[in-house]
Amino acid sequence: MVTNEGKAAVGSPPRFGLAVLGKLGGIALRLPEASIAVVAIVVSLIFEFLNQNYFNGLQQVLASSTALYGLIAIGEAMLMITGEIDLSAAKVYSTTPFIAYYLTTDYSLPYGLAIVLALVCATLIGMVNGMITVLFGVPSLIATLGMLFFLDGVTLHVSHSEPLTTPHVEPFNTFLGEGQQQPIGGFAEYAVFIWLALFVILLTVVLKRTRFGMYTISVGSNLLAAREIGIRTHRVKIANFMIMGFLAGFNGITESIVSGSTDPSAGDNTLTLYGIAAAVIGGTSLFGGSGTVIGAMIGAYVIAALLAGLPLVGAQATDSEIILGMAIVAAILLNILVNKLRNQRRT
Secondary structure (H helix, E strand, O other), X not given: OOOHHHHHHHHOOOHHHHHHHHHHHHHHHXXXXXXXXXHHHHHHHHXXXXXXXXXXXXXXXXXXXXXXXXXXXXXXXXXXXXXXXXXXXXXXXXXXXXXXXXXXXXXXXXXXXXXXXXXXXXXXXXXXXXXXXXXHOOOHHHHHHHHHHHHHHHHHHHHOOOOEEOOOOOOOOHHHOHHHHOOOOXXXXXXXXXXXXXXXXXXXXXXXXXXXXXXXXXXXXXXXXXXXXXXXHHHHHHHHHHHHHHHXXXXXXXXXXXXXXXXXXXXXXXXXXXXXXXXXXXXXXXXXXXXXXXXXXXXXXXXXXXXXXXXXXXOXXXXXXXXXXXXXXXXXXXXXXXXXXXXXXXX
């Protein structure tokens, strides 16, 4: 004889499975990066299922592409948390290696010192962007767009639109990315990605464990309230513009070392758009006040995976752009949904 209690037990899903799903759902709601991490895993598994050479054949490509987009993305994430954006990142990326090159060739400075000074210049470009934005009230979209055209013109004029050979100084160059092109193995093959990971760790600590990080989030959440409690909002925004400038410049330096060429056309504006898209896919709000650099890095991986994986499974270039666009919108909608659920759970 089967009782009603027994029937209910047979017809209901296992409690263990529900408990596991509930815990996973709770983790996804607590961790802002969880939703995009799931997307990254699903995308990877799909490509691996469709083509078994995905991981084995594209490890280094995925690492270098993630670093390329990720260094821009984490800088944009920091800036977007404050409610601002930088469209000139790709041109800072292409200008900085030229500064290092001319300091070495024209002024006979050691290449290491030239790189340091070039990165200082990149950081100062970010400071100028920030000052124009916060001191003169120019929207960052316009201020950085003007800087984009200015740097593009200066770089093309000085270089006569011709690429130059990047100075070769060992072992300095190897640990900034040149190891990717050398059969030396080990960590040097993933040098740029390792640099990205180090910056992500550093900025995550800054955002979550320092007063500056708290101020950054407060400025983006409510600018007027932040001013009323004594936060120097202008300084916070300018500092994040400077972080963006440094990261874009560092990205340009490493890419010029990896490729062996300092190219004025290297700073394609698509790079900036991919960086912004990666930050948004990773959960950074375009309206400020929320976001993580870890999410931005994962978003950069998703873009790198789509760009590398779609041609591998037979997609045409136009198809790749269509799918990438749909993926960006889908990721944004997913993050909006997760944020709503997270806010409901808090209340």
